[in-house]
Amino acid sequence: MELKYPLVLKIGIPVLILAVILLHVLKKKTKYKGGVRAANTGFVRNLPEYKRYRGLQLFLRGAMEVTGLVAIVMTMILVARPVKTETVNNGTKKRDIYLNLDVSYSICYLNYDLVECLEDVVKGLDGDRFGITIYNTSTVLYVPMTDDYDFIIKKLEDLKEYFNLQKQYMDIYNNPDASYDELNKFYELQEELDYYDAGTLINNYTKGSSLIGEGLASCLYSFPHLDDEDRTRVIIMSTDNAQENLSEPLVELDEASDLCKKNEVTVFGIFPNEEVFSLTNTYNYDNLEAEMKECVEKTGGAFYKQSDSLPVRDIVKDIQSQKVMEVNEITITKVVDKPAVPAIILLISIILLIIMGVIILL
DSSP: OEESOTHHHHHHHHHHHHHHHHHHHHHHTOOOOOOOOOSOHHHHHTSHHHHHHHHHHHHHHHHHHHHHHHHHHHHHHHHHOEEEEEEEEEEEOOEEEEEEEEOOGGGHHHHHHHHHHHHHHHHTOSSOEEEEEEESSSEEEEEEEEOOHHHHHHHHHHHHHHHHHHHHHHHHHTOTTOOHHHHHHHHHHHHHHHHHHTTTOTTHHHHEEOOHHHHHHHHHTTSTTTTTOOOEEEEEEEOOOOOEESSOOSSOHHHHHHHHHHTTEEEEEEEOOGGGOOOTTTSOHHHHHHHHHHHHHTTTOOEEEOOSSSOHHHHHHHHHHSGGGOOOEEEEEEEEEOOHHHHHHHHHHHHHHHHHHHHHHO
16 A cells, blocks of 8 residues: 555654654643642542542543544545555457348348357357448448347347248249249248348339448448547458449448448458359359458458358357457556545544543543
């Protein structure tokens, strides 16, 4: 323990010692100054009861003097403010993580596996905030940034149902030999999916679908206090990068990745397996992969391609092990007030003074 204002004791203790010495010197010089004298007091002084009472009085007065000095010293210590410098573990450096999903039906298999794996990740979070954006033509802030993990898991379960419906839909859609019952199921699925698709297909007939750059940029600007809060920010993005725009997008993918880099947001990209890529007649798979890889890696993130040798679960584990995703402990040195001991001694001293004063008066 140390004192924040040690000068209080450096001045106060010598003054207190000097005051005690002066009081004792003056007390010894005190002489009889008149009054009524009593005769034969020697007889009284020799009585056992008198000696016992006199001894008690002297002891209590001495004890009161010592206790009073202790109380004064404790008061000076409290005024000098006892403190302790401590190195405190202030927790961990927290992260803001956004899951950014292209919900076009062509990657429903990848998305289903991804949200399933991320449920375990969310269960293991501690203080980190998590959010979800989904997009096709337009972006929906599906889960704003939050640390309510139960709510996030519930919404991930809803997304699993959404992507499961998409999988059933695509299985029938890609089956030229679908039966009558399967076609009826197809139209039922369409109606169910309309509920989930609401908000992600605004102006679809004029803008097109899978607007990747707009989806990433919208996710970026969903981070709270993007320009002034010092937190580690990460986007986990899944898409096949197959943009089907009918008009010029507001933001292209390379522009969105530049914005992420400028705002120190790291993007991890997950690309579908070529075996489940359904747009081979329209797009060059290798070109889409190369473009997305370049854009993701410029932000300091990593690019992953789903495959038999690298399933989504392993991709998620690898993302968690990346340096930018590691959680670092934060320690700070701070001065902590420690008034408890002198305050308790002062309180005990005052109580003893009161008790001894009452005994003397009785």
